[in-house]
Amino acid sequence: MFMMRSILVAIVFMCSAPLFAAEHPICISLFSDAEVLGNNAAERIVEVIKEKQQAGQTSIVLGLATGNSPIPTYRALRKIFKETLLDLSSVTTINLDEYIGLATEHPQSYHTFMFNELFNELVATPENPRGIKRENIHIPKGALQTERDLSQDERALLNAQFPGPTGNLTKQEQILVAEHRANAYEALIKQVGPIDLQILGIGRNGHIGFSEPGTPFDSTTMVAKLTDNTRSVNAAFFDGNIQEVPEFAITMGIHTILQAKEILLIATGQSKAEIISKTLTSPLDPSIPCTSLRLHPRVSFYLDNEAASKL
Numbered sequence: 099m100f101m102m103r104s105i106l107v108a109i110v111f112m113c114s115a116p117l118f119a120a121e122h123p124i125c126i127s128l129f130s131d132a133e134v135l136g137n138n139a140a141e142r143i144v145e146v147i148k149e150k151q152q153a154g155q156t157s158i159v160l161g162l163a164t165g166n167s168p169i170p171t172y173r174a175l176r177k178i179f180k181e182t183l184l185d186l187s188s189v190t191t192i193n194l195d196e197y198i199g200l201a202t203e204h205p206q207s208y209h210t211f212m213f214n215e216l217f218n219e220l221v222a223t224p225e226n227p228r229g230i231k232r233e234n235i236h237i238p239k240g241a242l243q244t245e246r247d248l249s250q251d252e253r254a255l256l257n258a259q260f261p262g263p264t265g266n267l268t269k270q271e272q273i274l275v276a277e278h279r280a281n282a283y284e285a286l287i288k289q290v291g292p293i294d295l296q297i298l299g300i301g302r303n304g305h306i307g308f309s310e311p312g313t314p315f316d317s318t319t320m321v322a323k324l325t326d327n328t329r330s331v332n333a334a335f336f337d338g339n340i341q342e343v344p345e346f347a348i349t350m351g352i353h354t355i356l357q358a359k360e361i362l363l364i365a366t367g368q369s370k371a372e373i374i375s376k377t378l379t380s381p382l383d384p385s386i387p388c389t390s391l392r393l394h395p396r397v398s399f400y401l402d403n404e405a406a407s408k409l
């Protein structure tokens with residue numbers, strides 16, 4: 099029953115008209131609420147997995163996002179996995195981004211978020227080999243407090259640039275290692291990719307992943323400085339304390355995101371209405387990173403009524 103696309107609640111609403119020659123239309127599906135949207139997004143994920151499996155593709159790559167927007171989708175996906183015979187053993191996941199400077203186990207790290215919201219119930223176990231193999235789950239590593247967070251290679255890199263005792267890492271040292279990790283993550287995406295389906299949320303300022311306003315459209319995985327706007331919005335997850343929100347993150351760049359074969363962006367709530375409207379109507383402009391999505395041939399926006407209210 100779950101596998102049947104929910105009826106009467108999803109309306110294929112419109113495809114945007116391209117404003118410039120290089121652009122593609124974005125197809126918009128409108129849903130009555132975030133729960134129904136999540137069910138349909140999960141069904142699209144399952145559909146892509148099954149299509150690729152039936153076509154004989156041996157590895158299916160999902161790009162995954164954090165934030166409130168995909169939570170109902172992940173809930174629905176967990177339910178499908180539990181209640182059906184869905185086989186995820188050939189799935190590889192690549193997350194978009196991670197804060198720099200939080201321990202992996204920090205309650206607000208994206209690593210913790212992904213395991214709590216999705217992977218704890220989807221990871222393969224000896225009893226349930228249909229799950230995703232642990233080694234095929236990829237999230238950028240942001241832990242960078244002390245030397246203990248470094249691999250041998252990273253320690254060597256750091257010693258070459260900043261000789262002498264380290265202990266707690268300085269911001270400069272953290273960024274040097276994080277840039278190294280970002281390059282390695284981009285190489286990993288190239289190696290296991292291309293991403294078959296990329297799930298995206300959207301920041302109120304138009305960021306995708308943590309590719310903030312001003313990020314060039316040809317950017318690849320990088321260290322991003324978070325804007326004050328993003329840090330103040332995300333402070334809600336850190337007991338409202340902006341000082342606790344990391345200043346930097348490792349994130350896929352815009353070019354990296356646009357390499358995915360298909361992109362599904364989820365936006366819910368009134369706070370996203372303005373940026374969704376701008377995404378479709380503003381000129382292509384790095385100061386509104388999400389406008390870059392109009393350069394991709396296969397993008398869907400799944401919106402609830404509120405997020406679509408300014409269209």
Ligand code: GLP
Pocket residue numbers: 163164165166167168194195298299300301302305306307308328332
């Ligand atoms: C964070 C993430 C983004 C996400 C955005 C929106 O900044 N880095 O990937 O899209 O938040 O989050 P939410 O869905 O909670 O509005």
